[in-house]
Amino acid sequence: MFNSQVVSGLEKHETPFYYYDIAGLTANVRACEEASSKYNFHVHFAMKANFNRRVLDVIQTAGFGADCVSGGEVKKALESGFSGKSIVFAGVGKSDAEINLALDNDIFCFNVESVQELEIINELAEKKGKRASVAIRINPNVDAHTHHYITTGLDENKFGINSWDLPKVIDTLKASKNLEFVGIHFHVGSQITDMNVFKSLCVKVNEMQQWFEERGVAIKVLNVGGGLGVDYHHPDQNVVVDFESYFKIFNDFLDVKPHQEVHFELGRALVAQSASLITRVLYLKHGIKKNFAIVDAGMTELMRPALYQAYHKIENISDLAFSKELKSYDVVGPICESSDCFAKEIELPELSRGDLLAIRTAGAYGEVMASAYNLRPSIRSVYSDEI
Ligand SMILES: Cc1ncc(COP(=O)(O)O)c(C=O)c1O
Numbered sequence: 001m002f003n004s005q006v007v008s009g010l011e012k013h014e015t016p017f018y019y020y021d022i023a024g025l026t027a028n029v030r031a032c033e034e035a036s037s038k039y040n041f042h043v044h045f046a047m048k049a050n051f052n053r054r055v056l057d058v059i060q061t062a063g064f065g066a067d068c069v070s071g072g073e074v075k076k077a078l079e080s081g082f083s084g085k086s087i088v089f090a091g092v093g094k095s096d097a098e099i100n101l102a103l104d105n106d107i108f109c110f111n112v113e114s115v116q117e118l119e120i121i122n123e124l125a126e127k128k129g130k131r132a133s134v135a136i137r138i139n140p141n142v143d144a145h146t147h148h149y150i151t152t153g154l155d156e157n158k159f160g161i162n163s164w165d166l167p168k169v170i171d172t173l174k175a176s177k178n179l180e181f182v183g184i185h186f187h188v189g190s191q192i193t194d195m196n197v198f199k200s201l202c203v204k205v206n207e208m209q210q211w212f213e214e215r216g217v218a219i220k221v222l223n224v225g226g227g228l229g230v231d232y233h234h235p236d237q238n239v240v241v242d243f244e245s246y247f248k249i250f251n252d253f254l255d256v257k258p259h260q261e262v263h264f265e266l267g268r269a270l271v272a273q274s275a276s277l278i279t280r281v282l283y284l285k286h287g288i289k290k291n292f293a294i295v296d297a298g299m300t301e302l303m304r305p306a307l308y309q310a311y312h313k314i315e316n317i318s319d320l321a322f323s324k325e326l327k328s329y330d331v332v333g334p335i336c337e338s339s340d341c342f343a344k345e346i347e348l349p350e351l352s353r354g355d356l357l358a359i360r361t362a363g364a365y366g367e368v369m370a371s372a373y374n375l376r377p378s379i380r381s382v383y384s385d386e387i
């Protein structure tokens with residue numbers, strides 16, 4: 001991603017900022033499109049991972065739909081050129097205003113997360129004289145083997161409807177004239193690198209669809225969510241994700257009937273490698289036990305390390321040739337929180353004030369999770385085809 005020409009282009013911009021590799025993003029999105037279309041799979045981009053205008057342009061151009069979790073995301077998807085018919089809308093706490101917005105725009109379907117939500121969507125659709133397409137988000141109780149903060153598909157998580165509530169779901173669907181049941185939806189968690197998790201998910205989906213069909217409820221849509229992980233340790237070796245193997249698992253293990261469609265909601269895997277957070281070294285403090293590199297980006301610009309102790313590779317791009325000796329640093333930000341730390345005791349070519357660092361694999365859940373805490377200004381973005 002970085003060479004001396006790119007770095008001299010980046011030097012002209014005020015730090016911190018997100019640097020997007022548009023060519024890398026396009027290649028990755030294209031690889032996903034090619035691998036999924038082999039099986040006629042439908043991909044919706046999980047906008048929560050990134051809603052940068054340039055990123056959405058690349059994804060929308062590839063023909064993917066959008067997976068939204070708020071009225072704001074539904075609105076943004078529509079403004080960015082995604083059609084209402086390509087939008088799926090999940091979330092445990094959809095407000096009436098958000099449901100009405102989605103109804104007004106005839107979205108593809110609501111992924112419904114409780115029996116009460118089904119009743120409310122039915123009521124609101126009735127008021128508009130519409131029928132709302134709904135899929136039931138089922139909590140699959142499959143362990144994603146990922147960080148416990150980003151696992152979503154266990155009985156103890158707030159997401160989805162638990163299996164013991166499904167008979168009630170069927171009764172509600174039968175009694176609701178303004179709902180059109182299209183299928184079932186699952187999502188086990190995020191940053192999943194163990195492919196066996198997806199095999200277990202397929203087994204669960206097969207069981208669940210059989211359960212519905214035995215009760216005379218036909219299923220058109222099987223939505224298996226997202227969650228495919230990326231390699232945070234080797235960003236340059238894995239710019240393009242192995243979508244081939246991922247989709248093959250669903251083709252091999254999911255029991256798909258001829259009239260059914262399979263839908264995915266990928267976020268991280270599409271965008272994570274497309275951006276780095278570029279930050280400048282402000283100060284160096286040499287302690288007795290530690291050296292601190294204090295940089296001008298903080299947890300307000302990239303929250304993942306503070307929130308999940310997430311690893312992001314850090315490079316000193318002012319010394320691409322590794323001309324200086326390696327030294328150990330804690331790389332910390334300027335925010336008034338001890339958790340405002342990007343990495344502890346990592347080795348970098350000796351740093352000087354003014355050096356540029358790249359915090360890699362920051363394209364997913366980076367820019368979108370920025371906050372104004374400490375009255376920080378909004379984070380800027382720079383694009384590879386504009387430097
Ligand atoms: C319902 C749902 N779909 C899709 C995603 C996207 O996940 P990922 O970015 O891991 O692909 C998430 C986030 O975990 C989610 O909660």
Ligand SMILES: N[C@@H](CCCC[NH3+])C(=O)O
Pocket residue numbers: 048150152190191304364365
């Ligand atoms: N925001 C998380 C992932 C949560 C995905 C949404 N359910 C991350 O940064 O890894």
